Amino acid sequence: MTIAAIRAAFPVLSRAGFHYLDNAAMAQCPGTVVKAVAAHDLTARANVHRGLHELARRADEAYDGARERVAAFLSAGADEVVFTGGCTLALNIVALALEERMQAGDRIVVSAAEHHSNLLPWLAMARRKGLDVAVIPVNRDGRLDLSDLSMIDRRCKVVAVTHASNVTGAVTDIPRLAGAAHAVGAVLAVDGAQRLPHGPVDPRELGADFYAFAGHKTYGPTGIGVLWGRREALETLPPALWGGGMVAGLDGDVPIPLDPPARFEAGTPPVAQAVGLARALDWMAGLDWPAVRAHEAALTRRLLDGLAGRDGIRLVGPADLADRLPVVSFAVEGCHPHDLSHLLAERGVAVRGGAHCARPLMSALGLDEGCVRASLAPYNDETDVDALLSGLDHAIGVLR
Numbered sequence: 001m002t003i004a005a006i007r008a009a010f011p012v013l014s015r016a017g018f019h020y021l022d023n024a025a026m027a028q029c030p031g032t033v034v035k036a037v038a039a040h041d042l043t044a045r046a047n048v049h050r051g052l053h054e055l056a057r058r059a060d061e062a063y064d065g066a067r068e069r070v071a072a073f074l075s076a077g078a079d080e081v082v083f084t085g086g087c088t089l090a091l092n093i094v095a096l097a098l099e100e101r102m103q104a105g106d107r108i109v110v111s112a113a114e115h116h117s118n119l120l121p122w123l124a125m126a127r128r129k130g131l132d133v134a135v136i137p138v139n140r141d142g143r144l145d146l147s148d149l150s151m152i153d154r155r156c157k158v159v160a161v162t163h164a165s166n167v168t169g170a171v172t173d174i175p176r177l178a179g180a181a182h183a184v185g186a187v188l189a190v191d192g193a194q195r196l197p198h199g200p201v202d203p204r205e206l207g208a209d210f211y212a213f214a215g216h217k218t219y220g221p222t223g224i225g226v227l228w229g230r231r232e233a234l235e236t237l238p239p240a241l242w243g244g245g246m247v248a249g250l251d252g253d254v255p256i257p258l259d260p261p262a263r264f265e266a267g268t269p270p271v272a273q274a275v276g277l278a279r280a281l282d283w284m285a286g287l288d289w290p291a292v293r294a295h296e297a298a299l300t301r302r303l304l305d306g307l308a309g310r311d312g313i314r315l316v317g318p319a320d321l322a323d324r325l326p327v328v329s330f331a332v333e334g335c336h337p338h339d340l341s342h343l344l345a346e347r348g349v350a351v352r353g354g355a356h357c358a359r360p361l362m363s364a365l366g367l368d369e370g371c372v373r374a375s376l377a378p379y380n381d382e383t384d385v386d387a388l389l390s391g392l393d394h395a396i397g398v399l400r
């Protein structure tokens with residue numbers, strides 16, 4: 001499939017002079033996804049696992065089918081897939097469910113590259129329970145420094161890391177961390193929000209115990225996320241949230257939770273969004289990923305070279321293409337990232353400027369004002385990269 005054909009599936013990208021490079025914040029949706037969500041609401045809108053009428057049966061089928069689709073994308077079992085309202089919620093569910101087994105003095109290990117979604121829930125739990133938090137540092141290029149993992153010791157109960165940074169695009173060596181975590185009996189929770197949009201993942205093979213991602217970054221609807229949990233890991237966890245649809249009944253006033261995944265889906269789940277996400281994963285599964293990765297790498301190279309060839313630009317993150325996603329951040333001497341992204345937007349180039357919900361990483365990299373991030377998807381092409389580079393020349397000319 002050509003890039004033009006990939007691009008044609010996304011109606012919003014047909015606008016002339018529009019260059020969408022903010023995919024790490026939210027990817028665009030293929031028209032088929034929008035249609036699938038609308039068709040569901042027009043023909044099968046009902047609550048799930050509760051009703052026996054015709055629409056309820058259709059909704060059950062659609063929702064259960066969506067779970068099977070997600071499971072297949074993760075090479076997992078359907079009972080390992082929990083639908084949530086987003087990646088943040090998925091990570092909070094893991095943290096809340098693990099809290100019961102944590103004792104004062106236990107340790108949680110996170111990395112300095114975490115998005116706040118995979119940091120603040122653990123910090124909040126650490127404050128509540130008197131836990132120790134240790135941080136895996138980053139190198140100058142923003143990659144995790146895994147040279148000394150002695151902090152993952154017997155006190156450590158949870159290692160929570162991102163599969164790929166939303167700022168630098170650096171991909172984490174998850175199998176290495178899984179080995180270190182499991183050697184001391186700790187569980188490994190992985191934030192896959194940025195990695196999953198760039199091709200199928202097998203979290204079990206990686207060694208993760210939990211793996212979370214967001215629908216809206218994987219070409220699907222907003223308001224949905226996924227928590228994958230290794231069956232054995234999910235089964236030992238208590239519910240994190242309480243409500244309808246997740247208990248078999250009550251023994252007096254003691255709730256009897258259902259088995260996973262229902263145990264973790266309190267309340268009405270995001271049904272139409274699950275249908276849309278399944279369609280988005282269908283779209284992803286139809287791509288030739290080696291070809292897409294080669295295309296994304298070539299665009300990343302073009303962008304990195306273009307930025308490196310301009311005065312006063314500091315590249316944030318790895319300069320090489322090994323183990324990195326097409327997420328490119330940079331800072332421009334004398335120009336605030338918000339001013340740059342505003343001036344780029346005026347020229348039809350959508351990027352994001354700021355701290356990217358990753359304050360510890362900004363501090364570690366000495367980027368007090370944040371940075372500009374251009375994040376690519378399979379549908380981007382050279383015209384997008386070149387529009388960014390020429391827009392940047394214009395913006396710098398205005399601001400300096």
Ligand SMILES: Cc1ncc(COP(=O)(O)O)c(C=O)c1O
Binds near residue numbers: 085165213214
């Ligand atoms: C690495 C990472 N983790 C988590 C999230 C949060 O995901 P959500 O918006 O689905 O809560 C983001 C969003 O930008 C992210 O980039």
